[in-house]
Amino acid sequence: MMDSSVKIINEWDIVAARQLGRNVAKELGFGTVDQARITTAISELARNIYLYAGQGEITIEKIENEAKKGIIIISRDAGPGISDLRKVMEDGFSTSGGLGAGLPGVKRLMDEFSIESDPRKGTLIQSVKWLR
Amino acid sequence: MRKTIYQYVYSHNDEILNEWIELIRKEADERAIQTMSDRMFVKTCAEFVELVISNFSESVEAFHDRAIEFSEKIVRLGWPLTMMTDGLRLFGQIVEEGMKKEGNIDHNSYVDFASEINNWIFPMYKTITQAYTTSWERTVSLQKIALQELTAPFIPIFDKISVMPLIGTIDTERAKQIMENLLEGVVSHRAEVVLIDITGVPVVDTMVAHHIIQAAEAVRLVGAKCTIVGIRPEIAQTIVNLGINLEDVTTTSTLKKGVEQALTLTSRKIVEVQE
Ligand SMILES: Nc1ncnc2c1ncn2[C@@H]1O[C@H](COP(=O)(O)OP(=O)(O)O)[C@@H](O)[C@H]1O
Ligand SMILES: [Mg+2]
Numbered sequence: 001m002m003d004s005s006v007k008i009i010n011e012w013d014i015v016a017a018r019q020l021g022r023n024v025a026k027e028l029g030f031g032t033v034d035q036a037r038i039t040t041a042i043s044e045l046a047r048n049i050y051l052y053a054g055q056g057e058i059t060i061e062k063i064e065n066e067a068k069k070g071i072i073i074i075s076r077d078a079g080p081g082i083s084d085l086r087k088v089m090e091d092g093f094s095t096s097g098g099l100g101a102g103l104p105g106v107k108r109l110m111d112e113f114s115i116e117s118d119p120r121k122g123t124l125i126q127s128v129k130w131l132r
Numbered sequence: 133m134r135k136t137i138y139q140y141v142y143s144h145n146d147e148i149l150n151e152w153i154e155l156i157r158k159e160a161d162e163r164a165i166q167t168m169s170d171r172m173f174v175k176t177c178a179e180f181v182e183l184v185i186s187n188f189s190e191s192v193e194a195f196h197d198r199a200i201e202f203s204e205k206i207v208r209l210g211w212p213l214t215m216m217t218d219g220l221r222l223f224g225q226i227v228e229e230g231m232k233k234e235g236n237i238d239h240n241s242y243v244d245f246a247s248e249i250n251n252w253i254f255p256m257y258k259t260i261t262q263a264y265t266t267s268w269e270r271t272v273s274l275q276k277i278a279l280q281e282l283t284a285p286f287i288p289i290f291d292k293i294s295v296m297p298l299i300g301t302i303d304t305e306r307a308k309q310i311m312e313n314l315l316e317g318v319v320s321h322r323a324e325v326v327l328i329d330i331t332g333v334p335v336v337d338t339m340v341a342h343h344i345i346q347a348a349e350a351v352r353l354v355g356a357k358c359t360i361v362g363i364r365p366e367i368a369q370t371i372v373n374l375g376i377n378l379e380d381v382t383t384t385s386t387l388k389k390g391v392e393q394a395l396t397l398t399s400r401k402i403v404e405v406q407e
Contacts, residue, residue, distance in 0.1 A: 011303045018335060036335070036366035037373060043337040091375050099338045105374035 005059040006046075008077075014046040017058040024060050025071055028131055037109040038071060038129055044102040045075035045125055051096060053079020053122060063128065070130040073110070078122035085115060133241065133248045138188045140231050145185070148226055153177045155222045160215050168209060176209065180216070184223055187256055196259055203263035207271055216260050224253050284310040286317030292324040293394045295387070299332030307343040314347055318356045325394040326351055329387050331362030341376045348381045357397060359383065361390035 004024075006017040021042040025035045042058060049056035056077025063072045087093050089107065094100035103125075107113040112128040141148065153174060168176070183202050187195050206216065227249065231237045237245045283306055288294045296314060300306075318326060328347065333340065344360060351358035359382040363371075368385075371378065384390045395401055 015301050033366040033369050036370045039335050040337050040370045040374070043335050043339075047337065047339060099342045099376060101338045101374050101376055105338060105376075108375065109370065109373045 004061050005057050007055070007057050008046050008049045009055045011050060014043060014050060017046045017060075018042050020058075021060050021071070021073065024062060025129075028062060028069060028071055030071070030129070030131060034129060038073070041106045041109045041127060041129075042073055044106050045073060045127075048102060049075060049077045049079070053077035055079075056122070068130050068132075070111070070128050073125075073127045075125040075127075076122070081119040081121065081123055082115075082117040083119060085117060089115075133244045134252075136236055137227065137231070137245070137248060137252070140234070140236055141185055141188070141227060144230060145181075148223070148230070149178055149181045151226050152181055152219070152222060155226070156215070156219060159218055159222070172209075176206070176211075179205075180219055181223070184220065184256065187252065196263075199256075199259045200263040200266070203260065204267040204270075207264065207267040213261065213264050216264060217257065220253055220256060220260070224249050280306075280309060284313045286313050286321070288317075288321045288323065289391070290395070290400075292322065292398045293327070293391070294318070294321055294323040294325075295327045295329060297329040297332060301335070302333060302340050302343065307340075310343070311347055311350060315350055315354060318351055318354055323356050325357045325359065325397055327359050327361050327387065327390040327394060329362040329390075330360060330367070331364065331387070333367075336367050336371060338374055338376060341371060341374070341378070345378070345381060357382070357394075359390050359393065361385070361387045 004020070006013055006020055008014065008017065018039045022035055022039050025038045030038065042060070046058050049058070054077075056075065056079065059074040059076070061072050061074070063070050082088050088103050090100075091104050092100040103115070106125075106127055110127040110129045113125075114127075115123070115125045117123040156177065179202060183195075183198055186198060190198070203216075228237070228245070231245070279300075282299070284296055284298060286294055286296050294317060296310070296317070298310065302310070314326065314328075317323065328344070330336065330344070336344075348358040348360070360378075361384050363383055363385060382393075384393060
């Protein structure tokens, strides 16, 4: 698939990732509210890469199984990783003085959410929204 | 050899130009061509070829100035840099083929020709790329300034009541600017109520929400009230999903409701006049 990834290095790349996500979501036929949810989730993940990992990549793809279609957001970086995964999924936990609502928020905005992190390898977050 | 090349180019000016336009049309980025009229395209091509040829006859400084002037124009027209670099390559190609055909270059003189044409074209690559990037950087920095000016106007609409409409993406730099304009505006206009209108903000994520909460807090600290207006339904939904607590911030869905509320807060109302 062409152009389905955006490298995140500076703040404007966050806007580019969101734009890509919005376009794919629109193409798939997501409504305005879901489009807003998807772009916001991308914004959170991309900004986390920018803030905590320095650089990384957001990949957006259409996915499909027998029953339904959807969109997957993959956030990948080789940054410092997250040592306590349970903690970062709690509302209000932030190491940067932020609201700490990003990751738990993404989980609620989307339908599926998984996170893998290793201090030596970085962080991989995958999140899916199904079309209803 | 240089002289031979110059003579060839000079006497075949029109042919070279026509061939060049044809080739560039075929090879070039379609976006660049679509954005301008045919006449403009041909005119610009002619200017480019003229620029390249002028490199023979003009001093280094004169060529440099000319290259900068032309690059500025090209940037404004939205032509990509590859159009220039491809253009130079094609130019060399056309001259080579043409001179071969006329018997100006043969086996023995080819090396000489190649080195001469490289000596001619390579410095031009450098000048043109540099001039193009400089113009481009200038354009970007001007746009940045324009964007900043547009960032967050503080507009007094009634005595004691002001509006700050936010339009577009909010990044860290803009957030800082918004905060500054807001506090400066409240103080200098003696505002008692400020309505921040976020209708034009495309995405409200936790960072934007955080800045909004902080802005409202800061306004409170300088003794005024702050209301966030223009929360579109889908934005309201995502804010709830994110689990952001906006309870401490006054919000209304529309600017109209916000203004009505602000008038009440400052003990006034709008009445219709009976003639
Ligand atoms: N990609 C990442 N790499 C390393 N640490 C991360 C990453 N994403 C999030 N974190 C950590 O998780 C914490 C919570 O993130 P989040 O829920 O987005 O809230 P916030 O960004 O407001 O702090 C961050 O403060 C940070 O310590
Ligand atoms: Mg975050």
